Amino acid sequence: MLPCPSSVRSQSMQANNWLISSGGRRGALVDLFRESTSPVRSRVVVTDVSRLSAAGQHADEFELVPRISADNFLSETLRISKKHGCSTIVPTIDPEIAVLARARAQFRQHGVDIWVSSPQVAELGWDKWDLYRWLIEAGYPTIDTQEIAESRLVPFAGRVVAKPRTGSSSIGVLIVDNVESLRVSALTDDYILQRFAPGIEVTVDVAVDERGTVLATVPRRRLEVRAGEVSKGVTIHVPEIELLVRDMVTSLPGAYGVLNVQVIYDPETNSPKILEINPRFGGGYPLSHAAGGDLIGAMLRSKTGDTASETWRPGTVMLRYDEAKFYADQEFVLSPWS
Missing domain, CATH: 3.30.1490 (Dna Ligase; domain 1)
Incomplete structure (x- = not known):
């Protein structure tokens, strides 16, 4: 049983309206944000470029937005946030990280926070060569x-x-x-x-507050991957991995929000090496959450200075299976080939 910020407090949280950007297939993430202020139910708005978004159909509200490269992507995202009273935006895909990172100060002027790191961290997450050079200069083990x-x-x-x-x-x-x-x-x-580095691939989910303080780290081993995203995984406790990731993330120039760090670990030498950082929620985050690592709650409580801890559980296994969202779409009735 390992320390991680508590998801239960005697004082109830206030409801929050969230905007999950580029929601795609992340229906499970919609549920976790909806329940984040339990027993008070939060509302979740999902935006996407395609109307065929499972997370969008699963959300309380669904809005279409232009492509990330469009000139009006940011203005539309801000408009939708204000329309639905969303106080926080949660990015989910790599191409939008840098765009939203550069706009974070602008959105804050309108009372909307974005759980995204600095543009420098966004660049390190996007460019693997830049990350390699930064890791070497900072003295962190890598490939x-x-x-x-x-x-x-x-x-x-x-x-x-x-x-x-x-x-x-x-x-x-x-x-x-x-x-x-x-x-x-x-x-x-x-x-x-x-x-090629021998070893086991491990993803570490990390929550970082506005002061750059690491609130929680939850490592999970990737047992099976499908289309680049974990389909089977298990939470594990390896102190060497957690200490390395915590130290590295603290050193990043402006980490903020929920990130995930990919590590390769060799059990024979007991040595972890950093592969990549992704300054966004990982696709396998629901596993960490199910194990008691409530990083959403940790971020919320950090706003009030609450850093008390509870336990998360190593050995929690996730086996993903296919689900479907069904809804009526009049556009296909009118034009089956649209």
Whole structure:
């Protein structure tokens, strides 16, 4: 049983209106935010670029927004927040992190907080080469990495991983036994090369308050991954991982909100190495929450200076299964091919 900010307090919380941006398939996250101020029920608004959003149909309110690259994405998101009285925006996908990070001060002038880190942290989450250089300069253990130009001249020996320096969901990742079979010359210049690191992949969910204080860390082992997102996982207790992640996140230039950090851990050497940071809720966060690691509640209570702790449970297993949201859509009745 491990310490983590308590999800239960004698004083009841006030209801809150949340806006989950780019909700997509995250119906479980909608439920967790809706219950975040229990016994008082909060309202959840979901925005998405597509009307075919399961989380949107599951939410209390659903609004369509322009694409993140559109000039009016921010103004529409702010308008919807004010329309529904949302005091907090929760980003969920990588492409919107930097955009919302740059707008955080502007939104706060309108009384709307965004659980997003600084633009510098957003960039470290987006660009794996920049993150590697920052980790090396800061003295944190990570995986040996080369830019593709260097790997064409003096490549790593042995098994390697090639991946785009930007992007997410494991898109474009290649794992080969040696560089010769990779055809490095055929890779685009935005690729990086990493030595293959033996070990177990662990994701650590982290909550950070406005002062940069780490409120909670909950590690979970990824037992099975589907389309870049964990489908089977288990919470684990490894002090070396938690201490490393807590120290690293504290050193980040402006971490705020809920983040997840990906680590590779070698049980034989008892040594964790940092792979990536994602300055947003991870897709597997519901597992940490189910284990007692209520990071949403931790963030809410931090606003009042409450940092008391309770326990989260190692050995909590998540096995995801398919669910569906059903609703009537008149547009398909009028035009089946739209």
